Amino acid sequence: MxxxxxxxxxxxxxxxxxxxxxxxxxxxxxxxxxxxxxxxxxxxxxxxxxxxxxxxxxxxxxxxxxxxxxxxxxxxxxxxxxxxxxxxxxxxxxxxxxxxxDPAEVAMLEDRIRVSEGRLQRYGTQFDWSEDGAAMVPMVGVEAPESLAERRAAVGLPPMVWRRPPPPGAAPPADLAARRAEMEAWARRVGWR
CATH class of the missing domain: 1.20.1050 (Glutathione S-transferase Yfyf (Class Pi); Chain A, domain 2)
Structure with missing residues (x-):
């Protein structure tokens, strides 16, 4: 060690x-x-x-x-x-x-990369604000949701929760569309897309 x-x-x-x-x-x-x-x-x-x-x-x-x-x-x-x-x-x-x-950490990194590239997630680990600003939901969506439970179980992730409470102290953005446009511009600027 x-x-x-x-x-x-x-x-x-x-x-x-x-x-x-x-x-x-x-x-x-x-x-x-x-x-x-x-x-x-x-x-x-x-x-x-x-x-x-x-x-x-x-x-x-x-x-x-x-x-x-x-x-x-x-x-x-x-x-x-x-x-x-x-x-x-x-x-x-x-x-x-x-x-x-940890295989779950591999899954989360893969999803982070996919979301950053604008692709669907495989494991549903990356979240952002819902349209109504009341919860956190999977970013960009999840591919083949019908087999998501099996993929998550295979890497040791718990069952999917599609809507989660926001982080403590976090408030939804005043303009979600503007925030998403800013995130898209940033992703292009740093080379994700």
Whole structure:
């Protein structure tokens, strides 16, 4: 076990969590991609790229369950880094097939990439505001919903909940159409589409 790398990964994702919690408390997290949050994500992405170049995917045997999950969360949050997410998906798939990563985390990364590219999700893990602003619903839809329960079960995800309550303290955007247009423009600008 590489305890130093494990500690680094956990520390990096803790910085992400602390920043997210602070920005959520004052409400600014929910008004687009906050520049401070983006800076944390980009810094962590750069750090993880160095780890990948040095040791490959940091799986459970190398960094423990919590360290491996921290590495996945760093990738999952690096939404402004399409090449990193796309490049890590096969690494994470291989790690999961070897018992070195959680298959549910692979599913969530795949869905994050698909949604960012404007494609249907496979597992229904990515949510956004409903049209009425009362709940969170799957973004862009889910392919083959009739077999969704089986796909989710196969990777260890719980049964699908189609409408969820919003995060604590989050308010729906005043203009959902404008927010979606802004998200689309951002996705094009950073290279998702």
């Amino acid at each position: 590489d305890e130093d790398l494990r500690a680094d990964l956990i520390r990096w994702i803790a910085e992400d969590d602390e920043t997210r919690e602070r920005l959520a408390r004052d409400g600014s997290l929910f008004a687009g991609y906050h520049p401070e949050m983006e800076a944390v994500h980009r810094r962590n992405a750069a750090r993880l790229r160095e780890v990948l170049a040095r040791v490959g995917w940091p799986g459970r045997a190398r960094v423990g369950e919590d360290g491996a999950s921290a590495a996945w969360r760093i990738v999952q949050h690096a939404i402004g880094e399409p090449a990193l997410l796309r490049g890590c998906l096969p690494l994470l798939q291989r790690a999961a097939s070897e018992g070195e990563a």
